[in-house]
Amino acid sequence: MENKIYKVSDECIGCEACIDVAADNFEMGNNNKAFLKKQPNTDSEIEASNTAIDICPVEAIYIDAKENTEKITPIFAKANIKETLDKHPGLKNVLAKLSPKFEKLQKPALYNTLARFANFKDAAKLTGVSVCEILHTINEYLGVAKELIDNAPECISINSAEEMIIGEEITWEEVNERYILNDDTISEIMKKVSSLKAQENLVIISVEKPISLLKAAIGLELKLNIEEGREYRISLFNPKEEQKTNWYDRKDDFDILDVRTMISDPFDIIIKKAYDTEEDNGFRLIQRFEPIPIINMLKEMGFEHQTKIVNEQEIWVYFHKLITEKDDDEKDASDKPNVVIQSATPVAYPVIMRLLQSNKIRKVVNIKELKVWEETEKHLGWIVNGKADISFSALITSAKLKDNDIKVPAMFVWDNFSILTRGYTASKLEDLIGHVIDTPLFAEAPPAKITKYVIEAKGLNYDDFSFSYGEPFGRPEEILMNFVRGVSDTVILREPEASYAQKIMEKMGEKVSVISYNKIWNEINKGFGSFPNAGIVFKGEFVRKHPEEAKLFLEELKSAINWVNENKKAAANLSFDMMRQPPENVELFLKNVKFDYVSGDELVEKVKNYFQILVDQGIIDTKVDNKLLNMFKLD
Template sequence: MQKKQFSVSDECIGCRACVEVADINFDINDDNIAYLKKQPTSTDEEIKCEEAMEVCPVEAITVEDVVAVEKVVTVEENENPAIEIEPILSNAIIKTTLDAYPQLKPVLTDISPKFKKLQNPAMYNTIARFATFKDAARLSGLSVCEILHTLNHALGIEDKLIAKMPECISANKEDEKIVGEKITWEESSERYIYNVDVITEIIGKVSKLSPQENLVIISVEEPVALLKTAIGLGLKLNIEENREFRVSIFNPKPIEEKLDWTERKDKFEVLDVRTMTSDPFDIIIKKSYEIEEDSGFILIQKFEPVPMINMLSEMGYECITDKKAPNEIWVYCHKKVSEKDQSETDSDKPSVVIQSATPVAYPVMMRLLQSDKIRKAINIKELKVWEETEKHLGWIVNGKADISFSALITSVKLKDSDIKIPAMFVWDNFYILTRGYKAENLEDIKGKQIQTPLFEEAPPAKITKYLIKAKGLNADDFDFVYGQPFGRPEQILRDFVFGQADTVILREPEASYAIKTMEKMGVDISIISYNEIWNEINKGFGSFPNAGIVLKGEFVRKHPELTKVFLDELKEAINWVNAHKHDSAKLSFDMMRQPVDSVELFLNRVKFEYVDGDKLIEKVSGYFNILIEEGIVDTEIDSKFLDIFTL
């Protein structure tokens, strides 16, 4: 019976699109690469997998028709005795075996978590192509007998394995010694220590060796699986055995003369984002950082992504657009070769995870990512732009993010985390907007249903009730309404614009979006500023802090110079945004999903100012003392808390 069998190649960029569509069949491994955790076993699952294949922006998912193995029968059950089912022996190639019996993949993973590395397509398509189960036993530290008995038992043919003893483990025959050759190539000065913990990284480097490129590894034990992989890939080896093994691996292919990039642009990697349901910004930026110089990628979009093209041009790219069809624009993006010191290599640059769930910071973040100094100093391992604040917060708490743009109020929840918040740069934020009636103060909205972000115990509602109380009013006279399960600013904005709500609490930038939209619609609205009321109550307080930069403590300790560079470039980005608001709006409107004029209004209304050091601590202390006194947050302003705001 013909069935469809899906697979994920090493082209995967970890965007999770397939998981969103078919989470029963796809998942993301520890290396942030998608893999088939389960082949489809029903028509519905097969359809979902096909949808996942369609939405994959880099076409990393493939499918082929195979003869389905419904059940591997035992000798007794075999209706055709002429077909012999041979047991798996120690010299069997791993990939060949697992391709023949895909149901054994989870069985092998269950034997040892070390075999989870085979879920990485790069590992499965390289080392598993040449390594045997005897090699797997060496790498995992397990008995080859345990591996073979478990696999054959799963196939129902363990008795056949037993009958093959001791040949099953080739006990009477040693592997043929792998002999290298004399070094005739120029060796790299870099050395890599080889062990099971870094095998994925080393195999990846070996499989991507460029023509005439060399790699030297040091291993305590003979790296048989690696040697077989290198030979299988057509690479040359030199092996020296002293107290440890020193292996020099060389790609003998000649260096091809490169054509002008416009003549080889059709061979660039394709990144098709047309079918993605979420904003592809973070995926595109991550890809732009991964691409090597004098190489490129093809971005396919439904429209000409002018802001993204402008941003890429500032990041050292040159782009050519080609309209293939009405809703199919191909953008050929080529990363130009930059002038840099010979000592500067990508391996010197730390891989950094950057994230944000704070839209007010997007214009500054967009400008910051254009920084030539930042681009030369780091590799962006991952760039996440969250719509869900809770996921963003989870990444900070779990230490997954090195650099985050986050609201100050979250620092209360992060007090016991290893973080630093060295600077705030967004000030003020919330407004009450009304339509259909005039509201000049809080008393005017009494009795109205007030659409409120998040939930009742969250800061927006609590701060509003504090302002109401401080103005001599009773908060019980005000009707706060929350979304289910809680109010999202984007939904509150839509409800207000479409007339489904007449009184809303909105943060920036949604407040500015609403103001501009209602202006275009010719609808009069009222605006009540939290900052004005706050300063009526707390004379001379000034702007209250909104959002800033959150750094992982380990990152700061490990990279103090890079931290300084990043903060200096953050200041420059803020200054540029303040001085070039129209250009900043043109740069960031696509990411913010609003027209340029709406984003420009937001930039004219919001306050960007870099504040750090003693001034920051004074402002933060004053702000939180009020929040604590009013029961809005539950924390203590002690040295441990304030230490978060110093480097």
């Protein structure tokens, strides 16, 4: 039979006329254009394909005269993908129908890189499609499937492949765990099959014979055993020998994380990358400077590193995650809950940094995302829409979220606001009269309302005081800069900005007066003590589904707070990069701030008294009832 090569050009308009007359040979591609899924081999297929040529309204179907003069040879497993597709571009659509992963070959970047160096044996491993199925499909398209079988009898026909997959006797040690294969688990199990490491075993139970999975296993060169009874029991084994290589020799293959052009702090992105990195693997961090805090942080998380100075503006840090022995009760990564953690409270950053070093936490959860916000409103949105499982947030937020499904089981930041002055001495509120007070947020926000409350509670006239707010509202960072530059001589600042201002002014030789809100508050409310400022917020669903993990987080939070209180210098060195301040500024902040873990009945009573004062003074609009107070109980 004459060997003709039928093709479809880009002129195709997707009318599907060819499919109506030659459905065995033509098919619609993902680009809404027809393509030849296989060359016609029989007389009836040739006749149908010739009819398709005749009826195509734009003459997009044709016989390639040039290629027709060449002898078409079969494509084998070791054939280079790019060379093959350059010669037979129609195969791109054919392969895309086999697996969506082949669609990536349409992208120039991958086509000129991945396809350039990979062969079809590699493609089988990447896509989970058996190498035999790939070869049959592309050779059938070229019209040389028979030649493939003649030259490679191990690549049997697709129809007989199912009968030939019989496996072999078990000569490997099996694990105890069993995976049930069904429509819900097939994606997860296929991932496990494709990532089966050298000398590892996987046992799968299936009601039906899982042909696709078995083909994938064969393509991955895994050994397999099949036992057929009331159900199929498949044991897979990767026979490859474990290769122990020094990570230094592999470091150039690590993923690259270049953070030099990022506008916002890349801390959360780096930590997320560290959590996602598997043991005995790593990544290359590219930064403009040597990120000492990140290096220290990741060291505690089980990483070792190597630094390379490329030039004054480019530093490479290779991070490698060490292999650790797993405890008997440690969960696999797939069994751990994925959690999203966020914070817009910089006062908590040193505690968060220490908390993230917890090996106990890493053993029970996967940190899916870690977000550090500069905009409080975005952080609030993630709590409201349930996107964050764990948040570090101001207490006042809970009053706004009373109707949301959240738990606030612990507070650990107290007495967080101060009034600072420069250019004049102030020891009491009346000393501020005649000066404009640069105030956070806006006039109806809690800082301004609490200030009004303490002024009037001290018997002073609120109208004698002047306040200014930023546009659209005052952010602490802007207020800090206005103060140290001399734009403002009186400001209300939270921690850590209040301590930063004091340290900067000290270096400038300027004196700063500090009025503590806690002192004034306790003059008004005798014996009240410290008032709560910020704590940890759980999504209610997270607590219900993972109560033990939630309790562990609280235990490790308490431990992190104790460590920060006892190791202020080390905590400053750990977090100064994230806080964008020199270590000495952060250390002063840690000396000024009050970290104290409070939970349970003590917290509920404290919050109740605090909120009642705020409600009575019209500072917040809520009802201090059991619904509100139950938010502060974990159970």
